[in-house]
Amino acid sequence: MTAKHCIVMLIWATAAGAAGADCLPSINATSPTNRFTVNSNGTATDNVTGLVWKRCSQGYTLNDGGTADLADDRCLPTNAYDFYWKDALLAAQTVNATGGFANATDWRVPNLKELSSIAELRCSAPAINLTIFPDTPPATKYWTSSPLYTLADTDAYQIDFKSGGHFLADRAIVLAHLRLVRGGF
Numbered sequence: 657m658t659a660k661h662c663i664v665m666l667i668w669a670t671a672a673g674a675a676g677a678d679c680l681p682s683i684n685a686t687s688p689t690n691r692f693t694v695n696s697n698g699t700a701t702d703n704v705t706g707l708v709w710k711r712c713s714q715g716y717t718l719n720d721g722g723t724a725d726l727a728d729d730r731c732l733p734t735n736a737y738d739f740y741w742k743d744a745l746l747a748a749q750t751v752n753a754t755g756g757f758a759n760a761t762d763w764r765v766p767n768l769k770e771l772s773s774i775a776e777l778r779c780s781a782p783a784i785n786l787t788i789f790p791d792t793p794p795a796t797k798y799w800t801s802s803p804l805y806t807l808a809d810t811d812a813y814q815i816d817f818k819s820g821g822h823f824l825a826d827r828a829i830v831l832a833h834l835r836l837v838r839g840g841f
Contacts, residue, residue: 676786676794683778687785694726697758700788705773707766707839710757711789713798714739714747714834718790731791741812741827744799744834751836766837768802768813768822775820783820789835792817797825797832 693701694711698718701708711729712718715736721728739747744765752761776785781794795818804811804824811824814832825832 677776677779677782677784679776679779681778685776685778685785687774687776687788689726689785689787692785692788694788695758699758702773705770705839707770707773707837708758708760709774709789710763710836713792713796714744714751714836716791726787729787729790738831739799739834740829740831741799741803741825744832745801747834748836757836760838762838763836764838765799765801765834768800768815770837770840771798771800771815771835772820772822775815775817777820780819782817784817793833794818797830798835799832803827 691702691704693703695701695708698711699708700711712731713736715734716731717734719730719732721730748764751757751763755761757763774785774789775783777783779785782792782796784792786792795816797814797816800813800815800822802813803809804813810826810828812827813822814825814830815822
């Protein structure tokens with residue numbers, strides 16, 4: 657590899673704002689780091705939507721690495737597991753009923769539009785800004801609170817952060833991660 661190729665690769669990785677993800681710098685960021693205010697309590701405020709997000713998935717705890725550099729932040733598993741849809745909804749209620757998180761007791765499972773708003777569509781594996789949402793696994797599905805209303809009434813939407821796309825999954829038999837939010841559009 658030539659020095660020119662190394663510089664291009666370094667610029668590409670730096671422009672991604674998501675070390676570990678495959679990102680295309682030629683595509684405008686959909687969820688750039690400067691869109692968020694990172695709070696000292698393990699949350700990030702989206703300055704476009706006003707939503708406040710837990711930076712780590714449910715069951716993970718933020719370790720800020722002891723520095724002001726966001727790149728040092730890590731989400732470490734403390735009680736991590738995947739959820740069925742009903743259990744994801746109950747997990748949000750449990751967080752609120754047991755004292756909340758970051759001095760707030762109005763956490764909830766985001767709807768499809770909200771969770772889609774943090775997908776970084778110029779990146780894949782994962783399609784999320786890893787500076788703001790560290791250690792999001794590269795091929796992980798997350799529940800939304802948005803069910804599909806049909807006669808069967810068995811599906812709900814998920815966001816697949818491998819690609820940033822959404823799809824339907826059976827609420828009773830499919831497991832997925834959970835990222836909590838507060839506020840609203």
